[in-house]
Each structure stands twice: as C-alpha cells, then as structure tokens.
Amino acid sequence: MRRATATALIIALSATMLDGCGSSSDQAQRMTLAALGTPSPSPPRTSASSVTPRCTNVTASLRPPAVMPAPGAMAAGSFMAAIKKRGYLTAGVDQNTFLFAYFNPLDAHVEGFEIDILRQIASAIFGNNNPNDIHFAAVTTAERIPAVQQGSVDIVADAVTITCQRRQQVDFSTVYYGAQQKLLVPSNSSIGSDKDLAGKRVCATIGSTSIQTLRSVAPRAIPVGVQQRTDCLVRLQQGSVDAITSDDSILLGFKAQDPYTKIVGGSMASEPYGIAISKAHPDFVRFVNGVLAQMRADGAWQAIYAHWLGNVASPIPAPPQVQYVG
Amino acid sequence: MPDGVPFRTHNRSVFSPRFGLAMEGHQPVIPLGRASIGAPAAPARAWARERLTTTPGRLVLVSILVVAGAVCFGVIATAAERSRARAAQAARAQTEPLLAQAVTLYTALSDANASETTTFLTGGLEPQARRAHYLQDLRLASDSLTTLTREVGGSADARTAVATISEQLPLYTGLVEAARADNRQALPVGAAYLRQASALLTTTILPAADQLYTTEATRLGDDYGSGTATVALVVFALAAVAALTLLIGAQLYVARISRRVLNVPMLLATLVLAAVSVWTLVGLIAEQNALARAQRDGSDAVEVLSATRVLLSRAQSDESLTLVNRGSDETDPQDLSRVIGVLAPRGGLIGEVAALSKRTGTSRYADQLASDFDSYRAEVAQSASLENGGQPAPIGLAVSANSAAIAGRLSANLAQQSEAAETRFTGAAADATGSLSGLSLVIPIATVLAAALALLGIRQRLSEYR
Numbered sequence: 015m016r017r018a019t020a021t022a023l024i025i026a027l028s029a030t031m032l033d034g035c036g037s038s039s040d041q042a043q044r045m046t047l048a049a050l051g052t053p054s055p056s057p058p059r060t061s062a063s064s065v066t067p068r069c070t071n072v073t074a075s076l077r078p079p080a081v082m083p084a085p086g087a088m089a090a091g092s093f094m095a096a097i098k099k100r101g102y103l104t105a106g107v108d109q110n111t112f113l114f115a116y117f118n119p120l121d122a123h124v125e126g127f128e129i130d131i132l133r134q135i136a137s138a139i140f141g142n143n144n145p146n147d148i149h150f151a152a153v154t155t156a157e158r159i160p161a162v163q164q165g166s167v168d169i170v171a172d173a174v175t176i177t178c179q180r181r182q183q184v185d186f187s188t189v190y191y192g193a194q195q196k197l198l199v200p201s202n203s204s205i206g207s208d209k210d211l212a213g214k215r216v217c218a219t220i221g222s223t224s225i226q227t228l229r230s231v232a233p234r235a236i237p238v239g240v241q242q243r244t245d246c247l248v249r250l251q252q253g254s255v256d257a258i259t260s261d262d263s264i265l266l267g268f269k270a271q272d273p274y275t276k277i278v279g280g281s282m283a284s285e286p287y288g289i290a291i292s293k294a295h296p297d298f299v300r301f302v303n304g305v306l307a308q309m310r311a312d313g314a315w316q317a318i319y320a321h322w323l324g325n326v327a328s329p330i331p332a333p334p335q336v337q338y339v340g
Numbered sequence: 341m342p343d344g345v346p347f348r349t350h351n352r353s354v355f356s357p358r359f360g361l362a363m364e365g366h367q368p369v370i371p372l373g374r375a376s377i378g379a380p381a382a383p384a385r386a387w388a389r390e391r392l393t394t395t396p397g398r399l400v401l402v403s404i405l406v407v408a409g410a411v412c413f414g415v416i417a418t419a420a421e422r423s424r425a426r427a428a429q430a431a432r433a434q435t436e437p438l439l440a441q442a443v444t445l446y447t448a449l450s451d452a453n454a455s456e457t458t459t460f461l462t463g464g465l466e467p468q469a470r471r472a473h474y475l476q477d478l479r480l481a482s483d484s485l486t487t488l489t490r491e492v493g494g495s496a497d498a499r500t501a502v503a504t505i506s507e508q509l510p511l512y513t514g515l516v517e518a519a520r521a522d523n524r525q526a527l528p529v530g531a532a533y534l535r536q537a538s539a540l541l542t543t544t545i546l547p548a549a550d551q552l553y554t555t556e557a558t559r560l561g562d563d564y565g566s567g568t569a570t571v572a573l574v575v576f577a578l579a580a581v582a583a584l585t586l587l588i589g590a591q592l593y594v595a596r597i598s599r600r601v602l603n604v605p606m607l608l609a610t611l612v613l614a615a616v617s618v619w620t621l622v623g624l625i626a627e628q629n630a631l632a633r634a635q636r637d638g639s640d641a642v643e644v645l646s647a648t649r650v651l652l653s654r655a656q657s658d659e660s661l662t663l664v665n666r667g668s669d670e671t672d673p674q675d676l677s678r679v680i681g682v683l684a685p686r687g688g689l690i691g692e693v694a695a696l697s698k699r700t701g702t703s704r705y706a707d708q709l710a711s712d713f714d715s716y717r718a719e720v721a722q723s724a725s726l727e728n729g730g731q732p733a734p735i736g737l738a739v740s741a742n743s744a745a746i747a748g749r750l751s752a753n754l755a756q757q758s759e760a761a762e763t764r765f766t767g768a769a770a771d772a773t774g775s776l777s778g779l780s781l782v783i784p785i786a787t788v789l790a791a792a793l794a795l796l797g798i799r800q801r802l803s804e805y806r
Contacts, residue, residue: 040561040564040635040640042640042643042644042692042696043557043561043640043643044538045644045647045689045692046557046643046644046646046647046689047557047647048645049647049648049651049683049688049689050550050553050554050647050651052651052678052679052682054542054543054671054675055671055674055675055678056671084496110528110531111528111529112527112529117528118526139343139362142661224616237672242532242535244528244529244532245532245535245536248529248532248533248536249534252528252650267528271522271528271529272529
C-alpha cells in the first residue's frame with residue numbers, strides 16, 4: 015500500500031512537472047505569425063539584351079512635312095487631329111531625373127527639359143498653352159517601348175537612347191538631346207577621367223548601358239550596381255562610392271542637387287535621345303520632327319536648355335545634328 | 341487478526357501520558373542483547389514484525405500512512421496550484437504586457453514609415469499633423485524599446501533583435517531627416533534618401549521587431565499552455581481521490597478494531613480534506629476557463645489585430661513608395677498586392693478579425709473594418725494601377741486624400757478594437773489569477789490540519805491500549 019502510494023506520488027509529481035511543456039495549438043497565433051512573415055518580392059535582375067542588330071544612320075528620322083500645319087489646325091484624318099479631338103496628348107515620362115523630368119514635391123507637378131519639349135509639341139497640336147493638354151504617365155525603363163507599341167501612351171520622352179534594336183520596335187524622332195556618358199565625382203576628388211578609375215568604386219544603375227560601358231572602358235574599376243539612378247547620389251554623399259557614371263543629362267541633375275560635386279572626363283559613350291512614337295503613326299513622327307526643327311530654328315530649344323540646365327552646364331551647346339530619311 | 345480480544349479492559353488497566361505512547365510502547369520490546377546475537381537487521385525486523393502483528397503496531401502504521409498520504413496530497417495540490425498560478429500570473433503580468441510592448445514597437449515603426457512616405461507624396465509643405473503623428477510613433481517605439489531592453493530576459497534572439505533596433509533606429513531617423521531636408525529644397529535626391537530609410541526599416545528594423553514579437557507571442561503561448569494544462573487538473577483530482585480513499589479506509593479500519601462507528605477527529609479530517617479538494621478543483625477549473633477566455637477573447641484578438649495593423653501600414657508604405665519609385669522600381673506594387681491578399685476579408689487576416697469578433701460581440705467594428713478595407717482596396721487598385729489593365733498611371737495622382745482618409749479610419753478602428761481586446765484580456769487574466777487566490781495558503785494549512793486531526797483520532801484509539 016505504501017509503496018503503491020509512493021509510486022503513484024512519483025508518477026503524479028513527474029506528470030505535474032511535465033504539463034508545463036504542453037504548448038497550446040493556437041490557430042490565431044499561427045495565422046498571425048504567418049501573415050507577418052509575408053516575404054517582400056526581390057527586385058528582378060534586369061540585363062541588357064545581348065543581341066544587338068546593326069543598322070546604318072541609326073539617328074536618321076522621317077523628314078518633316080514641307081509645310082507645317084498652323085497650331086491648332088490639324089489636317090483631318092491625321093493622328094494629330096485624333097489627339098486634338100480627344101482633348102489631350104498622353105506622354106510617358108520619367109519622374110526622377112532632376113532638371114530633365116522630375117516630380118516636384120513642392121507643387122506636385124512633373125517638370126524639366128523633356129517635359130518642356132513635350133509641351134511645345136502639345137501646343138503645336140492644340141494651338142494654345144494649356145497645361146491640361148498633356149496627361150503625363152510615369153513609365154519604367156522596361157515599359158518605355160511597350161507603352162508606345164501598345165498605344166497606352168502617344169509618345170515617350172524618357173531618356174530613350176536611339177538604337178538599331180529599338181528602331182525595329184518603334185519609330186524615333188530626330189535627336190532632341192545628345193547625351194554623353196561621363197563621370198561625377200566629389201569636388202575634392204583626384205579622379206579626372208576614366209583613366210583614374212582603377213580600384214575605385216563606381217556607381218551605376220543595374221542593367222543600364224552605362225555599367226556595361228564602364229566595364230569595357232575601365233575594366234579595373236569596381237562597379238557598384240543600384241536599383242535606381244538617384245541611389246547613386248545618395249551613395250556618393252554617404253561616401254560608399256568614389257564616382258558615378260551615367261548620361262550627362264542625369265549627372266547634371268545630380269550636380270545641381272549637390273554643389274560639392276563635379277563632372278569630369280570626356281565622353282565614355284554617346285547616347286542620342288529620341289522621342290519614341292508608334293510605327294503606326296508616321297505622320298505624327300514627321301509632325302514632331304517639324305516641331306523640333308522649328309524649336310532649333312527659333313531658339314526655343316536653346317531657351318529651354320538654358321532655363322533648366324544653364325546653371326550647371328556651360329556653355330550652352332548647339333542643338334544636336336539631325337539626319338533625315340524618306 | 342486479534343479482533344476478538346476485549347481491548348477496553350486491557351486498555352483501562354494501563355495509565356500513561358497520551359503522547360509519549362509510541363516511543364514508550366516500542367522501546368522495551370527490543371531486547372538490547374539480541375542485537376549482538378543476530379544479524380544487524382534484526383532490530384528493524386523485530387520492529388516491523390511488531391507493527392504488523394500487534395493492533396497498536398498496526399494503528400501506528402496506519403497513522404504513518406495517513407500522514408504520508410496527507411503530505412503527498414499537500415505536495416501534489418500545491419504543485420498543481422503553483423504551476424497554474426505561476427503561468428497565469430506570468431501571462432497576466434509578464435508575457436502579455438511584453439507582447440503588448442512588442443506589438444506597440446512593431447506597429448509604431450510600421451506606422452511611422454507609412455506616415456513618412458505618405459507625407460512625402462502629398463506634395464507641398466508637410467502637414468503639421470502628419471509630422472506630429474510621425475514623432476508620436478517614434479516616441480511610442482522608443483518607450484517600448486526601453487521597456488523591452490530592460491525586460492526582454494534570457495532569449496538570445498530577442499536580445500539580438502533589441503540591439504539591432506537600438507542601433508538602426510537612429511540611422512533610420514537620420515535618413516528620414518536627410519530626405520526631409522532635401523525635400524524642403526525640392527531636390528529629388530530626397531526621394532532616394534526616403535527609399536533608403538524605408539529599405540533600412542523594412543529589411544533590418546522591422547524583421548527584428550518581428551523577431552521580438554514572435555518571441556514574446558511564443559512565450560505567451562507557452563504560459564497559456566501550462567496555465568490551462570489539463571494534466572495538472574487530472575493529477576490533482578487523482579491525488580485528492582487517493583488521499584480521501586486512504587483517509588476513509590483508515591477510518592473503516594479503526595472503526596472495525598475499535599467497534600466504534602464514529603471517530604469525530606477523523607471525520608473532521610475527511611471533511612477538511614474534501615472541502616479543500618473541492619475548492620482547489622473549482623479554483624483550477626475556473627482559472628483554466630478564465631485563462632482560456634483571456635487568450636481567446638483577449639490576446640488572440642490583440643495578435644490578429646496588431647498583425648493587421650502592421651500589414652496595413654506596410655500596404656500604405658507600399659502604396660506611397662509605388663508612387664515615389666514609379667518609373668524605376670516595380671517591387672512595391674507587387675508587395676502591395678501580396679499584402680492586400682494576406683489581409684483579405686475572406687480567408688485573410690481581416691476575415692480572422694471578423695471570426696474573432698463574433699465571439700466577443702464586437703461584430704459591428706469588424707463589419708465596418710471589412711467594408712472600409714474593401715473601399716481601401718478599391719482606392720489602392722486605382723492609384724497604384726493594380727487592376728487597370730497595366731495602363732501606366734498618371735503622374736501627380738498621389739496617394740489620394742480618399743485613400744489616406746480610409747487608411748486613417750481603418751487604423752483608428754483597429755486601435756479601438758485592440759484596446760477593447762486588451763481590456764478583455766486584463767479582465768479575464770485577473771479572473772484567472774483571482775480564482776486561485778488564497779489556495780497557496782489554504783492547501784498547506786488544510787493539509788496539516790487534516791493530518792493532525794487524523795492523527796488525533798487514531799491516537800485516541802491507540803491510547804486505549806495503554
């Protein structure tokens with residue numbers, strides 16, 4: 015009897031100790047922890063296409079009409095007349111490139127050099143200068159060409175370099191800006207050109223042509239890839255890179271935001287920017303080229319350049335050379 | 341069995357003080373000389389033989405058994421009561437409050453980020469109210485962090501998480517201020533600083549907050565586990581039944597040899613033991629139910645609601661960052677649609693909130709939450725072009741005032757529900773610890789009393805042999 019009691023006591027005591035290990039199977043808690051653990055998507059690894067078709071006169075574009083229609087008086091049946099009937103032009107643009115095309119947080123408008131060029135085209139179609147004549151849409155780098163092809167926007171002016179490959183997909187206007195790939199460094203930096211980049215950390219956007227050019231021009235530099243262009247300026251200001259390489263259009267915007275930087279060296283690569291338009295609307299391409307020709311002739315191009323980039327780029331260059339076909 | 345012997349006459353012939361009996365009774369029985377003749381174990385054997393063969397000996401044995409049984413009962417009852425009380429008390433005063441701190445830290449940091457990214461997009465000068473909101477979130481987060489630093493305990497993961505947040509939070513706020521300064525000069529690099537700040541928060545600080553939250557939630561779950569474990573109840577009930585059986589058996593035995601049906605002290609001992617058993621049993625069951633209620637109606641809801649708050653803040657940040665980054669980064673809208681899917685009123689967290697609210701009679705809030713969430717989802721779909729057939733969204737369509745207002749309503753609703761759930765937890769947890777109050781004193785006292793009474797009763801019979 016006594017031994018039985020003792021045994022029972024031992025069993026009972028160990029059971030009492032053990033019960034602390036029992037865990038509740040709790041649906042709410044499991045669900046909560048699973049929901050909080052929802053992973054963030056990782057940015058895709060974009061890479062420039064390796065197939066580069068060849069073509070001659072890559073920047074040559076359709077000749078403007080002999081006589082440009084008067085502003086606001088578009089020929090019936092033309093694409094411009096359709097736009098005028100709709101009431102607004104849709105344009106795909108960037109919103110992150112200071113001075114070129116950027117969203118100004120103070121007045122919540124997108125503005126810059128490219129935006130003003132688009133406004134000139136709109137005012138040629140509508141015959142007045144109403145800001146509501148253009149609806150701007152932000153397009154990603156990857157979306158620029160498809161947006162034009164699918165017609166979700168009429169026109170894209172978003173630092174699109176004219177290439178043979180792209181010309182198979184869309185039509186381009188004449189060159190509205192001749193960008194050059196250059197270097198931006200802190201104003202006290204010893205880097206003077208792409209010859210001084212050995213062992214230096216150089217920032218560029220992942221998947222951009224700039225980072226490929228950097229690899230071929232300065233193979234001993236250490237490329238630092240970032241998701242977005244402006245991240246490079248943050249890196250430079252924080253001292254985690256020694257230089258930034260990109261198109262001068264972008265570097266000018268960086269320099270304007272940070273007076274303790276300078277643009278150095280010659281052109282590492284030439285990047286002629288064109289306005290992308292669907293191949294379905296050659297009349298619109300000719301019209302846009304006519305507007306651009308007028309702007310070059312009457313000084314509007316120079317005025318827009320001076321307005322946006324005059325403080326950081328001097329002297330003001332001549333408008334880019336144009337080539338026509340057809 | 342020598343039951344036929346007339347004990348009373350034999351008893352009367354002997355006079356001796358009552359309480360010296362056991363010693364005096366057995367000492368003379370062991371002849372000193374026998375130890376030197378026989379084996380060393382002989383005296384013990386003789387002692388045992390006397391216990392088993394003589395009536396007084398058996399009575400002494402029974403009293404030893406009864407005392408041992410009472411002690412066992414007392415130990416088991418105390419262990420059961422203590423394990424439950426410790427768990428309930430820990431849940432009430434330690435783990436749940438720490439979980440609440442981890443929740444505050446997590447939601448405040450998420451909300452700060454949502455607030456800051458949205459402010460950036462509203463354009464113009466940042467509204468004073470938004471700035472105040474952000475600063476308030478930072479204060480809440482810092483206070484919680486201080487408490488958690490002090491009380492996080494031995495978990496290495498939790499200590500690492502606290503250290504990470506303490507190190508990174510100043511960097512985060514620094515980046516946010518850099519973004520503000522650039523923003524004040526209308527420089528787009530401000531957006532890049534904001535993105536970096538947000539990335540630091542979402543990739544380093546919030547995962548640490550999540551780690552803390554998980555640690556504290558698991559600890560609370562363990563406390564619930566031991567605070568409601570049926571094993572304690574079953575073991576206690578078995579011990580009580582065994583002790584009472586022993587006591588009743590002893591009484592039957594004593595009644596048989598003494599020919600008296602009633603032994604008042606032993607009866608009292610039985611009643612005391614039965615009473616304390618019932619009290620403990622009722623207390624344990626009440627505690628178990630109250631703690632289960634604290635979990636079901638209180639902290640479960642707190643957990644689901646806080647996860648909903650965190651994910652809603654994440655959706656808001658995503659919504660804003662989608663617009664900040666538009667044109668260059670497509671991961672934010674992807675994350676946004678993912679988070680919206682996890683929140684979903686059907687099968688998602690908001691659905692779980694509704695299910696929980698049915699039990700607590702707060703369906704009104706949950707219904708409002710679900711309908712507000714549906715309008716929020718519609719707004720988000722519009723502004724972030726989730727569902728407009730891939731058409732690029734127009735610039736300048738910042739986070740709409742409408743969407744911000746709905747998000748504000750959602751977070752106010754969630755905060756209100758969390759507070760109500762916290763109150764329900766506090767009430768139920770107080771009930772849980774209250775159900776056991778006094779038992780830690782009553783059990784030992786009652787056990788000792790029962791044992792003493794039983795001894796007294798047996799001794800009365802034993803004294804009749806002297």
